[in-house]
Amino acid sequence: MKSRLSDIEIAQSTDLKPIAEVARQLSIDDEELECFGCTKAKISLKIFERLKDKPDGKVILVTSINPTPAGEGKSTVTVGLSQALWQAGRQSIVALREPSLGPTMGLKGGAAGGGYAQVLPMDDINLHFTGDMHAITSANNALAAFIDNHIHQGNELNIDIRKIVWKRTLDLNDRALRETVIALGGKANGFPREDGFDITVASEIMAVLCLATDLDDLKKRLAAMIVAYTADQKPVTVEMLGVQGALALLLKDAIKPNLVQTIEGTPALVHGGPFANIAHGANSLIATKMAAKLADYVVTEAGFGADLGAEKFMHIKTRAGGFTPGAVVIVATVRALKMHGGASAEDLKKEGLEPLKKGIENLEKHIETISAFGLPYVVAVNRFVHDTEKELETVLGWCRDHGHPAALCNVWEEGGKGGLDLAKEVIHVLENKDHQFSYLYELTDSVEDKLAKVSRIVYGAEGVKLTEKAKKQLQEIKKNGLGNLPVCVAKTQYSLSDDPEKTGRPKDFFITVRELKPSAGAGFIVALTGSILTMPGLPKRPAALQMDVDENGRAKGLF
């Protein structure tokens, strides 16, 4: 057993391949590669033209049970599975989301897998990386400035300053910016109004970038974004302001996927990172499609549990991309299942077979969801150091008894080697099962039906209730011709229900939608249940207090 180094210690003790060498493994031409230093590169979208006749590789989606404070290690399993596929002689690319600087400086200290299953260079990926987040922040805030400037310069479009829905963003955790009043100080500074900042990953531009198929589609989606309403409730779009070209120009490089490598030197595309509640929570469609063109297997993930990330992956991302996933991996840990079964954080240190058995019902529900989509799946039991053999066998035995393909994995500690069993199972279900993917709702269903189907089939709810406000908003959405978009439910990640306290597999509940907001550029209708924080705050002792850089430019305090 290797000694327990921290993620950054492991990362910094690894020799990285030149990124050009990683690219050559995938037969990427030199002129399709734009290097950012020796270990990062962007890949030109021109590659799609060259490879247009090549058949696509199989897409494996990694999802999980509902997250708990105990941690599930979904990203780590995603990276480790891709490493394992290479060890098993299969060409695979892992396609991940980009971490956001806000949580990195605040609570998390970094996010790019962990242990011996992480993507590198860990410090760069967690800091500015190739600048995609900054480009999105710039485009988002340039648009906000254009809106306020339009009003200041005469307001030809008759924007109602009480109905501006476009917020500013920063890629930081900054609670003080959640609710603000701007344009104070007199006539020269514009018209005072209420405003607020979201974290950049919550910007609709992030969702747009992640669902666009090319630069042209990006521009069309940007043009369609609704930024405000007129006094008589007509939508004001980016196109009406005439700045979709400028915004697309600011995003011309951010749209290109970023190539890096795993700790075992296998290829990774890390690109885009929208929220998994108010947005769809998966890496960019372009990166996923590019990975499928370049390799036989694409291992990718979606945010939070299968009720949020996987559902949206199926209904929003695969629809935008016109592709079908090949299989799903559902990550569970003994620790998290015990919490779903009622164990407290302190209980986790000792064996707990009873809460574990009870908590498996959460896993069971997510298996049912993936089955409802008609997709093959494998349960990945991600081993943590304190798990007992009896506990692990309890989960694996349950899977065996119920005919659910499953594998234990230990990629944090062992890298790809610790994922070989999982890889074998995944290859098996991909190659042997005859499945037929289908959506759980059609775009032509009414918005109410879409919400009801997701609530019943995915969450196990009795149904959905709309507040009066949501009903009124729905009428506007229909009036504006947006009723045929898929829905994107913003719901707590901690429960299948809309109440974060209800762990396990809650029953006899309804989902209450309190607001409906069209994201006309991203192409979905956000249904808000409960209160979703789109600008996090910092903790009492932010991770930043431990961060430093030595005189040679080496990062410290990322973890």
Add this chain to the structure above:
Amino acid sequence: MKSRLSDIEIAQSTDLKPIAEVARQLSIDDEELECFGCTKAKISLKIFERLKDKPDGKVILVTSINPTPAGEGKSTVTVGLSQALWQAGRQSIVALREPSLGPTMGLKGGAAGGGYAQVLPMDDINLHFTGDMHAITSANNALAAFIDNHIHQGNELNIDIRKIVWKRTLDLNDRALRETVIALGGKANGFPREDGFDITVASEIMAVLCLATDLDDLKKRLAAMIVAYTADQKPVTVEMLGVQGALALLLKDAIKPNLVQTIEGTPALVHGGPFANIAHGANSLIATKMAAKLADYVVTEAGFGADLGAEKFMHIKTRAGGFTPGAVVIVATVRALKMHGGASAEDLKKEGLEPLKKGIENLEKHIETISAFGLPYVVAVNRFVHDTEKELETVLGWCRDHGHPAALCNVWEEGGKGGLDLAKEVIHVLENKDHQFSYLYELTDSVEDKLAKVSRIVYGAEGVKLTEKAKKQLQEIKKNGLGNLPVCVAKTQYSLSDDPEKTGRPKDFFITVRELKPSAGAGFIVALTGSILTMPGLPKRPAALQMDVDENGRAKGLF
């Protein structure tokens, strides 16, 4: 005469050398170079260790008369002179400031020289470039979030929320953010207070980055920055918040100079870009010193006229860097001198010898200033298309009659060839004149004396007056032990006086300092005269409306 293409047309019709080839011209080792695509690179600071015994090249500062709406083309001359030095067989690097996205999207559309004297790739340099501005924005706003979080989490340092002097920043023109109220919405969002945003180039972090000598010095300067005061008027620094390490980490790459090329393939370092009023207005010290290590000549510039940029270059930048400039080029145009002599914008189209003769007094004052520093100089008369031969001869004749070295240059149209006469003159004064550089004030002078000496010797004022507020602030500055810092006067660029209407060479005036603010990290005391806008606004029709990107990722509408 070449046809009049726009700057971006000229830029995009130029074949660029691979940046690695530009680096090899300067004997930069491969491992000292971090490429950003094929045409941009950052240079590692490790190069200073390798070249520590190599003698420094000569630094040539390009400055100008007081700017007018007619345009002077200082950056264009700076680039063109460096190109000309190569044509004359001398190894030269041009060291410029990075453009800010705000003015690019707003009024200017771009800024990296012009015509056949520009730095390339023009579109990238004008957009996100290598992310330096974004890193500074992130560090600036992370610090702001740490301050508000500190207060929210208990305010151990007893920060007075009415005395927070650290503002948030965005690299945009956004007047609506000049004056805001933040942290509204109840207890969870912190303590409501007045706040505001500056444009990123106005951040003290930009000045700090541009004056730091290495990562360690950067961290020390960041730690020293004053962000607020306590109820009993004690300064609260970044060090007290404990986040200088995190901020330095965010800037670890931004501190490295960016290597690009001129349109003639000669090397250019484009790095850093502080305001020339509330800060010192020159590219980074590290880039200037690196250029001096790598080439025999460094051609660099400072913002606005010699009264602002050049004065601060001498008193702030050369002091921080411990170097002495070799010569100064003072750029003047017939058009601008005519405006200084009373001509209106409409008058400029026709010959105007009388206003021209009168306007030369502005040039004369700046020559006196450079002479006062004991430096050799050359007047560069930058030719514009409508200038008549008589007008040009009027300026050149005046220089000849008064013994001022001068040369006509036409680099916008002819590139380096159009700057050969200027290059010859510059080499001549560098090699033949025996000059002795000296500061106009000592750091041990009182702040009042420093201000008085700059006002009298550089602006031609009778003296300086401090408002009661400034006097009170000066007492605090002295009490906090900051009285030995150089001064940084924030004054209108359009006049030698503090009144923008007074063009030419105003006489019998006093400079009124209305506020004094210590920039303890940057290491200067900002003296505000008149009102200085630190967050620009957008015009009625922003440049962004013309911007676009085609399906191949090619920029349109930058100019």
